Amino acid sequence: MKGYWLLVPTVAAYATRVLRIPLAGWSVTGEAQGVGPVTCRRYWIDIASPRRPDTEVIDLMLQRLPHMIPPVLAAFRRVRRGREPTRVGDRFTVLMLGMRRGRVQVVEVGSTHFRLQTLRQHSESGWIAFRSEPLPADGYRLMVVSQVRASSWYDRVTYLLGVGILQRMTWESGLRRALKLSGGRKAGHGTSTVEWP
Template sequence: MQRRHIIYVFGLGLGFIGLSQLWQRRFKRGKTTQRPQAGSGSLYRRRYWVDFVDPKQTPEALVKYIKANLPDFSPGLFADFRKATGDGRLMQVGDEYDITILGPWNGSVRVRESQALSFSFSTLEGHPEAGQIHFELKPHPEQAQTWRFEIGSEARSRDGLVEMAYKIGKAVQTQVWRTFCERVVEYAQAEQLGEIQTSTIEQTTEGEVVIHD
């Protein structure tokens, strides 16, 4: 009887540990955000945007769908999003996503803001970059009845090793977010105006500002 009691208690203990570890992984994984100040090398401010007219959804419905279906908009070969914590049908502040990134590094991000027409992520410990990225659908600044979907990031490399691989990483990143913009227009069944635009501004550790695009 005593032996069965010990086995029972031991089993409960193992079960509790297992549930605790699962909870840590799924709901409080303990990863800290990586701010740009903690990164290595130059600070990069990148923008990717596309203009379009006549979307078949309201702006709010379009962004709501994007937030609930991130994998549909990113090229899985280069960056595959998977919801790690939170409701899979919604995007709320504090939710986390794991990203399988082409190359030797994967990463995770946490939702830092989620509004009707915008959302943003902070990179978490272990992500190749230290910083944040913002997605927004907004009226065109000059053209009436025209919309602009824009992605903007501000980040440094996580460490010196990632910084050394910057050129490869930049090419992959550009392809990911250009594809994302293309797929937003496709899903909206809208008419794209012009090409997808990109801009990169580098601020070196010496304070020099370099415009790449």
């Protein structure tokens, strides 16, 4: 009888999206599974006079994803073992800020982009894309773009209370490491956030 009273709040929390547990396994999630507003975030860095083309840098970012982000902010580990290149369908476990676990899956790979989709139990529901665009002068812009909703109301509150700042640090650190991979120099950078119901 005692265990029953522990189960009821857990089921109620899951049903109200206060807490997310992967009851259906590590299934792909989109904005429809989240709560609160849809948030589109863009982080970018403009690279002038690169020694590597953007196609090579984007591929290196995908293949070296666990090394692109400082592990103290988000530790990525590919689930599939081996030395084969990362490809569509591969999953990564992510330990965020040393305490929150999540998973993402590679769902799209192109010459100038790749996209990750969140899996159940990630703190956000939606996608994150890494891509490049040519600049008018000699160079290109590298971007991290995400379109997500918080996976639970708890995650929404923690984002507003400071996790958003740490998330920004995570992606900006990754872009700085990509700048080093490019062999070019920083010509500009920026961020933007837009939310809608």
